[in-house]
């Protein structure tokens with residue numbers, strides 16, 4: 001740039017920049033005659049300082065390419081979830097290089113991150129992706145001046161709190177109580193949907209979101225609860241035959257911290273059910289106490305559901321308890337339930353592609369089987385796409401996740417409460 005021959009303007013100027021619709025206010029010297037390609041692009045602002053955000057670092061490499069890295073979970077070494085905002089860059093093509101993505105690498109070859117321009121109400125896929133054995137690369141054209149980019153459609157604690165508030169306005173919801181608080185002093189809500197005094201009818205219990213980086217579990221339990229309280233004739237019938245209890249958000253601290261797997265003590269909550277403690281896993285302590293108090297007061301639980309999302313899977317599926325005798329009544333019944341749910345929604349895998357595991361008491365599934373002597377069923381949504389069924393090859397969406405939760409409710413009515 002030859003400043004000697006340029007005309008310098010000191011007044012603020014609005015200049016239409018070459019990358020799109022944004023008008024940038026330039027202050028200070030501006031050399032009108034210089035080659036426009038030498039005007040440096042301001043870096044996009046990468047924000048990972050908000051509830052649920054997660055990145056270790058973001059560094060501009062020039063040319064609208066950014067190095068980013070995964071952050072270790074609180075007091076742990078697990079990591080996978082990422083969530084950040086791209087600000088002041090509408091219309092610009094950006095590339096992110098997610099470095100050192102760890103050893104479980106296969107899912108990066110079929111993973112598609114998502115972006116929301118409406119604060120998480122809707123999400124669309126980023127389809128221009130690549131993987132080179134240590135770095136996951138994705139590119140897209142920034143859609144607003146505040147894009148929210150995440151590993152998969154985020155489900156924030158704020159969305160959950162809004163859901164609880166909304167459900168509280170439904171006449172079908174008999175009570176919402178706080179059964180305890182987490183290490184981070186967040187509330188654990190117990191929602192009761194029942195038409196009779198507590199304990200009159202047999203119960204369905206449901207929990208979710210033990211693992212923060214599995215937002216699919218929250219979408220599914222939302223779909224389940226929205227259907228349960230709805231005017232759908234089958235939901236009305238279910239409410240005449242059962243009472244439904246839910247403690248839907250067991251790890252708000254981990255979600256707010258942007259963790260993948262653990263709570264603030266660095267513990268995987270779905271390994272604490274054999275011995276939960278007030279000091280390190282209060283959400284499991286209080287949830288378990290709420291359910292055992294119900295049992296000890298004579299409540300009859302028919303099934304305990306636990307909603308998750310398998311981060312690297314390409315299937316929507318169930319884990320169920322493999323008993324010593326595969327001809328036992330519970331084993332036969334849970335397989336019939338899984339087959340029924342799959343027949344209602346082919347986004348779940350066929351029966352024999354689900355996973356039977358020996359009873360494991362440190363997980364809610366095994367704990368329910370042992371302590372309640374009933375079905376403990378883990379519902380797992382794909383953290384990616386699926387490879388079968390009506391949506392083969394398509395990444396999971398909030399709409400499909402909500403529909404999975406509804407199918408679980410309908411299947412339970414047909415198999416466990418047929419009237």
Ligand SMILES: [Zn+2]
Pocket residue numbers: 211214308309310
């Ligand atoms: Zn999980």
